[in-house]
Each structure stands twice: as C-alpha cells, then as structure tokens.
Amino acid sequence: MVELLGVRKRYGEVVAVDGVDLGLKEGEFFTLLGPSGCGKTTTLRLVAGFEAPDAGEVRIGGERVNALPPERRPIGMVFQNYALFPNMTVFGNVAFPLRLKGLPEREVRRKVGTLLEMVHLVGLEGRYPKELSGGQQQRVALARALAREPKVLLLDEPLSALDAKIREELRGELKRLQRETGLTTLYVTHDQEEALALSDRIAVMREGRVEHLGTPREIYEEPATPFVAAFVGTGVLVPGEAREGLFHRDRPWPVRVKGEGPGFLLLRPERLRLEEGGFLEGTVVLATYLGSLVRLEVEVGGLVLKVDLPPGRVPALGQRVRLGLPEEAPFVREER
C-alpha cells in the first residue's frame, strides 16, 4: 500500500533520511521507532507530502506520489499537538474535510455523527478545542483524519503529549479503531512500549537508516544490532564472543547463542533469576520498586546486570547473590 524506495532527504549538511526502503502491506499497523533526530518524522512527512525526497520514490497504492501535494494524496494524518482548528467546534473540525469535498450538509451531519460515535465524543459537538481535555482533542483529531476515508492513516507521535493513563487508554482505542477500519497505518513514536503494543511490524531507525525491520517479537527477542537491543526494552549488553554455539567471556557461559565471532550477549531483566548455585556471583547495588516488580541491579565483575523479581523477597543492598542465566539468549553483532 505504501512503498518507499531508496528515499533520501537532506537539510543542508544534515542527512535526515538516508536511503530508506520500506513497504507497508494493506491493513498493516506499521511503526517507525527511534530516538529524536533518527529521521522517523521526516520519513512520515515524505509520505504525507510535506517534504519532497531528494532521491528515491514514494508510492501510495502503487502510484508514484513524489510530486503530489498533501491535499491530493489519499492520506489522513494525526499530529503530535492535535492541530485542531481553534476557531471551529468539534463538529466543525470533523466536518472540515467533508465540506471541502463538497458533500451535501445532510451527508456531512450523518458522517460526522458516525465518526464522533466511533471515537466516543457524541454530545461534545458544540465545544471548541480549548474546552476539551488533551485526550478528547486527540480523539477529535483522529475523527477528522478518518473523515476523508483515507487509504493510509499517518500518526505522528499522537500520544506523546498526553499523560500516562490517558495514553494507555487511547492506545487501546487506536488499536481497536485500526482493527475495525482495517486502515493501513503508519505510526511514528519514540516510545518502544507503544510500538511493541500496537504494531504488526516495526522499523527501528537510527541516523536516517532503518536499523531493523521486523515484528515486535523479532525486534524484542532477536534484535539485529546492539543499538536496537539497547533501544527496545531493558537489557544489558555483555561484550564477548560466540564460539561453537556458546557465549564466551573470560570462560564459556552456559548460554546458547546463534552466530560466531565477537559481539554482545543481551541479558533482559526478566530472563535472569536469583538462584542458589547460579553461574554468576555478584553484589546487589540497587533495588528499584516498580509496583508489580522490583528491579535489582547486581554488579558482576565490572558489569551491572538487571534482574526483575516479584516484590516481597528482595535481598538487601550489598548482599552477595548468585544469578542463574537463561539457557538461550540473543547475541548481537556490531555490523549493520
């Protein structure tokens, strides 16, 4: 449905997007994930038509759209700061694209009613954006983006301006809406939890390039590079070597890994456990209470490993503990 073929974009000396190739399948929820300045928003803006690529092709529905302005692309878009029209009511905002299309007023009213029902805003038609909460404003923005019945929905960090509780609530609704409408969705975020929860596939970006493209499970469990391993989820990268199927540091560790040569063993906190007779011995240096669990930091021979424990049986700071390793763990290599 959306294809980017060797797309490049630079601003003066800065290369924002550096030869990106992507393909979104019809009905897919696709996320561009990465830190600030990695090129994810520029990529989205290239699809929207706010920026023109210096090289490469952008295709929507098989059609090359490089030269098409945003108003002629079959897209809907939700912005980080909602971008509602402050001079229009909720009704006016959602009706805006429909009125531009020249639909009769009766049809406009019917469609706006359906859309507001879909985003649970019935009864607020007459309010102005400043009279709404952040979450309600974002729902209006979503309804407006859907009003044109676009082929592709673009979302630019739509939840990042909201507080945690509303963010989680809206995340669920976004997923439900996308499932219901079956709309191809391109989502931009720097929040890895959001990306993992929502996406069918994720492209992790770094310095204008796609570092890893895969399903949330692949990205989390088999990260392609140390950057992806460190950016997605929590974990510690232990430098060492893969040899004959085992990880070697100063000695062979009882952890099966794929590949050969130097690289990093990724140890996630939920995969480590406190265990009498565990392979590693270390000292507890920090315990952080996170509600449903306690995250322990244990210093082991110059490394600080993180271990998640259920709250209750937490060793004291400075206590010597032994850590059991997972039988198998991701092994990532430096090259991209």
Place this chain on the structure above:
Amino acid sequence: MGQRGVGWLLALPGLAVLGGVVGLPLLYALFLSLTGYSFLRPSYDWVGPARYQEAFRDPYFLHALGLTALYVAVTVGLTLVLALVLAVLLQQNLPWKGFHYFVVSLPMLIAPVGVGLIWKMILHPELGILSYLFGKVDFFGDARYALFSLALVDVWQQVSFAALVLLAGLRSLPKEPLEAAYVDGATPWQAFLRVTLPLLRPVLVVLLILQTLAEVRTYDLVYVLTRGGPGSATDLVSYYIYRKAFLGLDLSGASAMGYLLLLLTLALVAAYYRLLTRG
C-alpha cells in the same frame, strides 16, 4: 512592606510622570471644555455642557466627523488588505529577501512631514512625475480627488508597519493546523481563508485598533499637503480642531470637540476589543 507595597513603590515614578504628562493636560482640557475660555477672552467662566451642545450644532464639525469616518474606513481597509498581501508575499521564500524587507520598511522610517513633502512633489500638477506620465491631474487641488489622494499617501506610509506586524503574526502561527488543512484536502487559498486568517484574527484586531487610532488623529499630512482644502474637502476632524483652537482661538470649543472625539474613539476601541475577545 509587603510585595504589593513594593510593587506600588516601584510603579510610582512612572505613574507620576504619566499623571503629569497625560492626566493633567486631560483634566485641564476637560475643565476648559466646561468654560468659555478663548485666547481673545481668557477668563474661566463656567458654562457647563454648552460647548458640547454647540459642537453638535456646528455643521463644520459634523462635516469633519463624517469626512474622517470615510477617511478612516478607506485608509484602514486599504492598509490592512495591502499589508496582508505584502506580509504573505514576504513570508514566501523569495530571493533577495533582505532587500524586500528593506524596501517595505522604508516608508515607516520617514517622518510623516517628509512623506507629505515627497508626495507633494510626486503629485504636483505641474512638476510631478505622475502628471508628466498620465497628463495633468490636480490631485490635491481638485475636490473630487483630494481626499483619496491624501488617503493613498497615508496608506503608502502606514502599510509598511502593518505588513511587518502581520508578517510577525504569520511567522508565529503554529504550522500544524495549516498542514492538517492541506491533508484534509484544502487548497492553499482555502487553507488561507479558513485556517490562517482566523488564527491571525488577534493580530488583525490589534492592528485594526492601532491603525484606526492613527488615522483618526491624522493631522500632519493634511497640514503639509492640503491644509484641509480645497474648500473643506480634506478638513479632517483633528485638523479642524487644531484650526478651531489655534486659528479660531476658541480653546474651550476645541477642547469640547477633542473630548467628543476621544469618546468616539474609545467606543470604537471597545467595539474592536469585543471583536477580539469574542469566541
């Protein structure tokens, strides 16, 4: 001393100066307007509201008020429209941007009397370049053209300030609503009319207030270019009040008219303010 007390103490010098240079003359003019004071009969005989009643019966004053209303409508309207066009053009990525800014700012940098003299030469019926190019037209000497010629000179000077204010306003607008309008299918013209202009409304209203106040007080251009003539074709109210005070020597009558003008202007500003705060 509490925080409030310190605040008043710090504001006191400024308030004293303001009271001295604005408050006292205003009070003195109010007092004069209730007396029969003139330069020929300098006595403060109390006459109450009689000078105000006379002003309402003065056909020349009423003519000047009507003329000023027309003048303000034409100059403010034209200034805002032209300034908006210029601001939108300046906002585009045109080459030689600095040069364009300089040219647009120029009229603002010239004193009104200077502007008057420059245009007096340009529009001179015998020596002016316009008469040379388009045939002899007595721009300021013919009652049919005088007011509009005066208005055009005024607009030429005012438009640069207004354009720069609007440009600053355009630059400060959030980008996203405009982009959202494009994604929603709006053409640039539709997006300008339905998104940019409404977002720009606070700036436009402030500019409307400033321009109206400036145009109501127009005096210098009239003095330099027409002296209110031919006949009373350009006898704007500020110039008429000046004449009443310093040529007619009727200081109390001029003060009463000045106060009436002040009240009218305040009413206009209040109406604009309602426009600004509505919605």
